[in-house]
Amino acid sequence: MKNDKNLSRREFSKAVISAQLLLASGFLTVHLACKGNKDSKAGAIFNPSQKETLSLATDEIIPANKNMPSASEVGSLQYVTSIIEEMPELAPLFNSLIDEIESQSANTYKAAFASLNREQRIEVLKNLEQSSPELFNILKDFTYESYYTNEKVYSLIKYEPHPTGTSGPDMEPFDEKLLERVKNIPPMYTKI
Numbered sequence: 001m002k003n004d005k006n007l008s009r010r011e012f013s014k015a016v017i018s019a020q021l022l023l024a025s026g027f028l029t030v031h032l033a034c035k036g037n038k039d040s041k042a043g044a045i046f047n048p049s050q051k052e053t054l055s056l057a058t059d060e061i062i063p064a065n066k067n068m069p070s071a072s073e074v075g076s077l078q079y080v081t082s083i084i085e086e087m088p089e090l091a092p093l094f095n096s097l098i099d100e101i102e103s104q105s106a107n108t109y110k111a112a113f114a115s116l117n118r119e120q121r122i123e124v125l126k127n128l129e130q131s132s133p134e135l136f137n138i139l140k141d142f143t144y145e146s147y148y149t150n151e152k153v154y155s156l157i158k159y160e161p162h163p164t165g166t167s168g169p170d171m172e173p174f175d176e177k178l179l180e181r182v183k184n185i186p187p188m189y190t191k192i
Contacts, residue, residue, distance in 0.1 A: 045081050045091060050098045052114045054080065057101055060121050061143040068156055071147050079146035097135045104128050 046054065058071035084091050104124045105113040113124060129136040147153055154161060162168045 045084050046077075046094075046098075049112070049114070050095075051077055053098050053101055053112075054094070056114055056121060057125060057139055058143040058146070060118070060125055061140055062147050063118075069152065071143050074147060074150040074152050076143055076146040079149075080142055083142070093135075093138060097139055100128060100132050100135050101125070104131070 055072040055077050058076040062071040062076075064070035064073060080094060084094060101113050101124060104127045105111060105116060105120075108124055108127060109116055109120055113121060116124065125136070125139075128139075153159075160169055
């Protein structure tokens with residue numbers, strides 16, 4: 001990437017592919033869900049400015065509303081940090097992502113991402129999506145995964161996780177009375 005001279009094109013491609021494969025396989029989701037991410041040392045991987053940039057970016061992907069918390073409120077930064085602790089080779093990818101967000105912010109608004117208002121941050125992320133879709137997709141995918149694998153979000157959306165290979169929750173028996181009105185309606189088509 002332009003902003004990270006230590007990351008070659010080959011290393012960048014390898015990191016992007018690794019991240020996409022991990023997300024697609026669900027390996028980290030299961031592993032991190034079992035392990036939890038409460039002991040994560042976000043400070044050891046990102047400096048305060050990087051943490052703020054990544055948290056604000058994830059909050060623009062999934063902002064809070066009156067019923068749901070934002071991505072950072074349920075630990076998106078801790079989730080990413082846990083992944084990097086498990087797979088340190090992904091650290092340059094996330095550093096490139098943060099550097100690119102800051103670069104887009106500086107180029108567009110001559111200011112740090114954290115100092116921008118919400119509309120400006122969204123514009124920076126739209127620019128990132130156009131100029132570096134692979135980095136934007138990493139941000140988007142890891143934000144969604146961190147959010148929708150969080151126990152707090154599970155309870156808010158009334159999702160009950162069940163282990164793979166099980167039948168899942170029991171369905172309530174179907175009430176045939178619900179079909180009576182439809183069964184009594186005459187055909188609405190012309191018989192030929």
